[in-house]
Amino acid sequence: MPATFKIVLAAKADSDGLFDVRLRVTADRVVRYLNTGVAVAAKHWNPKATLDKENWIKTSHHDHAEHNETLYSWVRRGKKLATAHPDWSADQLKATLQNGDIDPAAPDFLTFCYRRLDAEQATLDEAHRKGRETTGWSQGTIDGYRPVINKLAAWLGGKPLPLPLLTTELVQRYQQHLERDLDNGPTTTNKNLRVLHTFIREAIRAKLLTLDKDPMALYDFPTPKPKRVWLTREELDELAAATLAPAQHAARTVFLLQYYAHGSRIGAILKLKWKDRRGGRLRFVMDKGGRVKEVEETEELQGLLDTFTPAPGQPRPHPESYILPFLPADFEQLHPKQQLETIKRETAKINMNLARAAARLKWTKRFSSHVSRRTLATFSERLLKGDLRQVGGLLGHTNTRTTQLYLKDLDTHVIDDAARQVYGSLGKTQVKQPLAAGEQPASNTHPHNPEKAAS
Template identity: 25%
Template structure:
């Protein structure tokens, strides 16, 4: 006889919460059905297999679990009454047969995870992409049975030809859909059997992107620029500080504080991956910082005052304001580039590319990995490949210079 129980799985998510699942056991073999619910371990009553009253939504989730267990028990009894022997996986499959799992319900779980991890910019971006997917489908629900290779190919064509999206943007949509599908699999909501990604199906290949950075002469133009408005000069200073510290991201530059600098070094924690970084403060960076030390009082501790009126602990507000500030900085940088005769597209992000362009193959790849704060050296190799041309240039010259 098969048994059905609610259990707390032991694999916690990035927020430190554990998934609640329905466990079906037969012949000492178990299989699990995800419920989509996650809680902290302290809220789980192992003896009674339910949510403790200490959880704010205990009654709602417990009623939900009772319903799910009842549904599973019904299917188990039907399977047990069948004359043919059925394994636990066969029973699990029967429970799912009449249940259409909505892709967008799992997408909401994914978005909620992003919000809980305070990935607000990614949340906004992926919410927009899901709206675009709904617009293509012309409906708000999609079962995973319908999410197949032909549908994804049509969506790919729609983005490329109807919406004129770049191949890289199309890849981002497909990666999002794949991420949500993988979440559904990990939560035991769908089987991997219908998985539409991989060899012979929809293969996601990230196209190589062209990364263009400024050269030495162009950066010297920025360093020596005169006759700029105050807003333009501030934008140039933010850009140069990013460049001088090996291309730290604009969101981190805007949050730099005087207290981050001690004994001639910058020590800060990256917003993207929470890595702790320490770098020497170059003389050129010190010259800019000293100007701001004289210009502003130290009441706020922030070096650049773009975020001075924002609660830095409110990650959502900081994310929204940073996006607005970055757009304004980029607008000022484009005007500066026009004044200085720099034809390359100017933005805050190419400060990082410019460091890569000038470093070229002069710095050992392991040191570049440290400066870029990459987790994997493969990422550094792929990134720096955009800027290392010496060997290829020599090889070309050796053939055609005769």
């Protein structure tokens, strides 16, 4: 039997002498009542009112029209819920009506996000414990996503966010909070909203939300305005020719390795092992996406890598040892969080020494390891005449809409040709300050690393 709804007057008056007007919900002979927020004196109540006439409150009450509309809205909402959920009990219907027509049992988006993060962390921890690779989120991704969800939770004041309330209008209000209350710029706001959309898509994959209910499917994301910094051809030559302190020279070497390894991110360069050099090619796993990248060893790249080869008569390096002496020998045995912290710490030191090198050269631009990637991207875009297929292949893009459509079938030989065009047209950049015999680039002295860096 379908649920029924009726507007009734409370049997007793409150202390102010007014009677609450209630909605009576009946389902399977179970009756529940809930207050509508309307209260009137007995003389203003019409006991003969009907739903068709919407005349529960007499015209003698100055707010009769407004009150009757409110009461009719309660009945209309109740019937709509009962039609959509014919098997619901009176308690479920009452609770949902009190919750703004949102089922109290509806999945909470924040709970889903935290469970998703915890699940990815558990998968990563288990893979590390067993010494296996994982195709899930990296430690950096997990650590980057969690503060974003914490920020959303703080805005909600600790209250749950049922998925049906996750609307475009709510996202817009949250964006206003980021921009106005937290003073986040376009880049930070864009990042926060992109992460939010990532979790929404995860909820869709988990079938907690249907694709047509994605509140951000057509969302107008704020446009980031990053301050892109790259080196000119002249600045690249100036950097290579400069005589620098050992620590700055080491940082420069890392920068140039990034540049000639197709603008690779610094983490991938620091983790290069001797076994990664095979048959005139450099093969390594990229920091983002976990994909394998292959780079042809050009004359410049080969020359940089060869500076780390032990002098004649010295023991040959073990294939599993790191080429650059920045990471401890037991790096892979560390927990992913410790690995990430180690990479960040070494990157910070390298960037500090690059900044000192820039100051020595009297540069005013902000100089860091990531500039190598932007420098190659800029040169590539210009010299390859904006061919996104080849530029994306060089940089290893997989998660940008501008390049990912072109990378699925891109042959490594095509990328090699593109790299030769870029590096060849720019001429050779050679460091004029070779390492002294037996010298290694400056870094921390690690107790697990037999090769001590120069201070």
